[in-house]
Amino acid sequence: METNVQNAYLEEQRKLERVLDFIDKSLQNVRSKARYYGDNLTEQALDAMRVQAMRNLEIAAQEPYFGRLDFQQAGAEKPVPLYIGKVGVDSNGTNEPLVIDWRAPVASLFYSFTGGDGPAAYESPDGTVEGHVHLKRNLVIRRRILQRVVDTYARGEDRLAVADEFLLYRLSENKDNRLRDIVSTIQSEQDRIIRSPKNAALIIQGVAGSGKTTVALHRLAYLLYHYREQIRADKMIIFAPNRMFLDYISGVLPELGVGHIRQTTFSDWALDLLGHEVVLSDAARRQEHWFSIGHSRPLADESAPGRFKGSISFMRMLEHFFAKFEKSYIPDDDFIPWEGAVLPAHQIREWFYEEYRHYPLAKRCERVGARMKRWIEMQLNNAADPHQRKEYRKKANQRLRAYLKTWPARTPLELYRQFFSAAEPLDSAKRAIPPEIREATLRSLKKKIADPEDLAPLLYLRNKLSGIESDQQFDHTVIDEAQDFSPFQLALLREHTRENSFTILGDLAQGIHEYEGIQRWQQFEELFEPGHAVFHMLRRSYRSTLEIISLANVVLERSGQPFSPAVPVFRSGAKVRVSRVPDGRYEAAALDALRNLMAGNVSTIALIARTNAESRRWHELVAQAGIEASLIHPDQPKYEGGISVLPVYLAKGLEFDAVLLVDADARHYPQTPLDAKLLYVGCTRALHELRLLHTGEASPLIAGIQGEFVEYAEDDD
Numbered sequence: 033m034e035t036n037v038q039n040a041y042l043e044e045q046r047k048l049e050r051v052l053d054f055i056d057k058s059l060q061n062v063r064s065k066a067r068y069y070g071d072n073l074t075e076q077a078l079d080a081m082r083v084q085a086m087r088n089l090e091i092a093a094q095e096p097y098f099g100r101l102d103f104q105q106a107g108a109e110k111p112v113p114l115y116i117g118k119v120g121v122d123s124n125g126t127n128e129p130l131v132i133d134w135r136a137p138v139a140s141l142f143y144s145f146t147g148g149d150g151p152a153a154y155e156s157p158d159g160t161v162e163g164h165v166h167l168k169r170n171l172v173i174r175r176r177i178l179q180r181v182v183d184t185y186a187r188g189e190d191r192l193a194v195a196d197e198f199l200l201y202r203l204s205e206n207k208d209n210r211l212r213d214i215v216s217t218i219q220s221e222q223d224r225i226i227r228s229p230k231n232a233a234l235i236i237q238g239v240a241g242s243g244k245t246t247v248a249l250h251r252l253a254y255l256l257y258h259y260r261e262q263i264r265a266d267k268m269i270i271f272a273p274n275r276m277f278l279d280y281i282s283g284v285l286p287e288l289g290v291g292h293i294r295q296t297t298f299s300d301w302a303l304d305l306l307g308h309e310v311v312l313s314d315a316a317r318r319q320e321h322w323f324s325i326g327h328s329r330p331l332a333d334e335s336a337p338g339r340f341k342g343s344i345s346f347m348r349m350l351e352h353f354f355a356k357f358e359k360s361y362i363p364d365d366d367f368i369p370w371e372g373a374v375l376p377a378h379q380i381r382e383w384f385y386e387e388y389r390h391y392p393l394a395k396r397c398e399r400v401g402a403r404m405k406r407w408i409e410m411q412l413n414n415a416a417d418p419h420q421r422k423e424y425r426k427k428a429n430q431r432l433r434a435y436l437k438t439w440p441a442r443t444p445l446e447l448y449r450q451f452f453s454a455a456e457p458l459d460s461a462k463r464a465i466p467p468e469i470r471e472a473t474l475r476s477l478k479k480k481i482a483d484p485e486d487l488a489p490l491l492y493l494r495n496k497l498s499g500i501e502s503d504q505q506f507d508h509t510v511i512d513e514a515q516d517f518s519p520f521q522l523a524l525l526r527e528h529t530r531e532n533s534f535t536i537l538g539d540l541a542q543g544i545h546e547y548e549g550i551q552r553w554q555q556f557e558e559l560f561e562p563g564h565a566v567f568h569m570l571r572r573s574y575r576s577t578l579e580i581i582s583l584a585n586v587v588l589e590r591s592g593q594p595f596s597p598a599v600p601v602f603r604s605g606a607k608v609r610v611s612r613v614p615d616g617r618y619e620a621a622a623l624d625a626l627r628n629l630m631a632g633n634v635s636t637i638a639l640i641a642r643t644n645a646e647s648r649r650w651h652e653l654v655a656q657a658g659i660e661a662s663l664i665h666p667d668q669p670k671y672e673g674g675i676s677v678l679p680v681y682l683a684k685g686l687e688f689d690a691v692l693l694v695d696a697d698a699r700h701y702p703q704t705p706l707d708a709k710l711l712y713v714g715c716t717r718a719l720h721e722l723r724l725l726h727t728g729e730a731s732p733l734i735a736g737i738q739g740e741f742v743e744y745a746e747d748d749d
Contacts, residue, residue: 040169040183056093058089058124062086062089089121092119093176094175095173096115097131098118098173098215099216100167101114101141101165102114103141104164106151106161111166115131116133118134118287118289119289134218143220143222144224146220166187169181169182182198203217210281211245211283211284212283213250215250222243222250230258230262230263230508230533232532233532233565234568235557236248236537237568238570239572239596239599240539240541240576242570242571242574243575245537245685248270249270249281249288252268252290252293253290255508264507265290267508269295269510270294270296270510272295273685274297275300275669276668278295279669281295298484298487299487302488302490305491306491310481311481312481312487338549339547340469341486341518342485342520347519349465362384362439367404367432367435370424370427370431375404383399384396388400391499393442394442397442404432405432408425444491453474485548491524500528505528506533508529509534509535510535511534511535512685514556515539515543515545516548519559522559526559532561532565536556540553541595544681553567571596575687577605578604579607582739583722583734583742586734587715591705591709592703592705606720606721610743610744611726611746611747612727613725614727615728622725626639626654627659629721634689634720638675638678638686640678640683640714640717641677641695642679642695642700647664647665662675662677664676664679665678680711680714683714683717684713687718688718689720690720690721693711693715696725696726697731701731701733
């Protein structure tokens with residue numbers, strides 16, 4: 033067996049040398065060609081192709097491929113070795129590419145094939161292709177050096193355990209300050225999602241660590257490859273929860289050779305489209321309010337401002353209001369530019385409500401105003417006296433300006449204020465705005481301040497007023513942490529996204545912003561026509577060890593909510609350590625625990641506290657102890673790696689080699705659904721090692737857990 037492994041390594045080493053030599057020569061050749069900066073469209077297209085080829089070769093020059101699949105197509109004499117990489121490399125003159133792009137149809141076999149000597153098949157543009165897999169080989173190449181060769185399948189042999197071993201090897205690697213691609217370890221359930229057709233809204237419920245964010249990013253790369261004639265990278269958009277998370281995921285798409293995809297937050301995008309007519313309220317302060325002790329059970333019903341304004345019923349109220357506003361927009365008065373000339377009101381209304389009815393309101397106003405100017409010019413032609421014509425024109429222009437000023441205000445903010453000032457019920461169901469929400473909103477709008485939940489309604493009104501330009505429409509939209517989005521936000525984004533092309537992903541068990549988000553994925557599914565939304569469940573967690581996931585599942589179970597537990601990959605590690613420390617020794621014990629983690633084989637560590645205020649205090653203590661650490665706060669633009677101190681609600685989406693979660697006591701984490709979600713988020717950030725520290729009574733969410741995956745200690749010496 034050892035000889036076979038050595039032979040395989042030598043074979044792949046020789047192959048790698050040949051491939052790298054070819055890539056280096058190809059790269060040198062394409063770099064030697066001068067760039068084209070002229071106006072010839074054909075030459076511009078050729079130059080763009082050369083630039084893309086150069087970028088692909090630069091990626092391939094470091095890690096040309098990660099897998100090999102020997103596939104014998106039905107009717108062929110022998111199997112053909114197919115090498116699969118992040119980008120394809122043409123072989124100049126032969127029919128077979130040197131390296132196959134992981135997104136190519138045949139490459140799907142590398143992910144979907146899980147063993148067995150029976151036939152295998154993949155879908156090509158020409159139909160189903162059948163055959164047999166003879167070898168599936170995983171390769172690790174780092175900086176042009178072959179580090180590992182593992183045959184995860186060889187025809188006639190049982191190597192499923194080897195396949196698991198290779199996955200565990202990749203999962204056990206330490207993290208840095210960026211999310212990385214998973215092209216070499218995409219699992220079959222993930223691959224099915226990645227290769228789904230573009231004209232469907234995918235809704236993905238994934239447990240913590242299931243790779244849903246990475247899957248969504250790989251899906252973008254796949255769509256650009258498979259539908260290259262129909263969609264463009266600059267017409268795709270990713271909505272993430274905050275700027276720090278955007279920085280954290282920013283390396284994945286470039287690693288896959290994909291650029292120019294817009295990545296933003298909903299708030300930044302909305303404020304941009306609104307021309308910054310409003311400023312955003314201090315969302316961080318409001319979050320701290322909800323997550324502070326004493327506010328651990330936020331309002332999760334329609335009376336909460338976020339849930340009320342984020343509901344479809346609120347959107348219907350706005351729709352009803354706008355329809356009434358539009359219906360009474362044109363006054364009933366005739367327009368008289370000068371004595372003896374009359375443009376009847378019914379004619380103006382006919383232009384506005386009939387001829388230009390397909391235009392948004394602001395555009396209709398422009399068209400009708402221009403039509404009235406043309407009418408005036410036609411009437412002026414009937415005046416024979418030039419002096420009289422000049423006098424009429426002056427008077428007509430003055431009266432037209434005055435007449436147009438009688439039309440109602442047309443900015444989203446002015447209209448939104450008018451909506452909240454209305455005293456009567458605002459829709460056909462006779463619903464009205466709760467007084468406390470009305471008064472608070474009007475106070476903010478008077479200062480041109482909007483809460484996050486006001487942005488979707490303001491954009492809705494903006495679209496009604498001005499319409500949606502082509503550069504504001506997307507070929508595909510990704511919404512990450514979608515459980516924190518409202519139905520109104522998604523309904524709005526549907527207006528901006530062509531053909532229901534969405535990837536919507538999140539985890540209801542991590543829905544810590546339940547005062548504004550959703551509680552059931554059906555709330556999103558209902559927004560699409562039947563059959564246009566496809567739901568996927570990712571239950572397997574690849575991030576954390578068996579011990580960490582086992583503890584996190586108990587926390588979820590004690591939440592009292594019907595969340596599905598995560599299914600861990602069988603990767604065992606250190607037991608979760610829960611330490612009770614006397615109050616007088618608590619801070620010193622926490623610092624000792626942090627130093628102990630630093631002494632281990634880890635690259636990133638998080639000290640997770642309950643709130644912003646407490647994380648700032650812990651950061652000061654860590655700094656005073658001479659330990660260099662970054663404080664992560666709500667306005668953080670970047671995640672720097674190393675040691676981080678942060679509140680638990682900002683940890684969502686991130687992952688660390690080791691986590692020290694402090695204040696895991698009954699006061700900070702009582703047994704409520706929200707606190708269970710927060711503690712679940714904190715625990716599932718850890719890849720390899722998790723420690724929980726408390727003084728006094730332990731949180732009932734972790735107290736007395738029985739099992740081999742946790743150890744309790746009375747002190748953390």
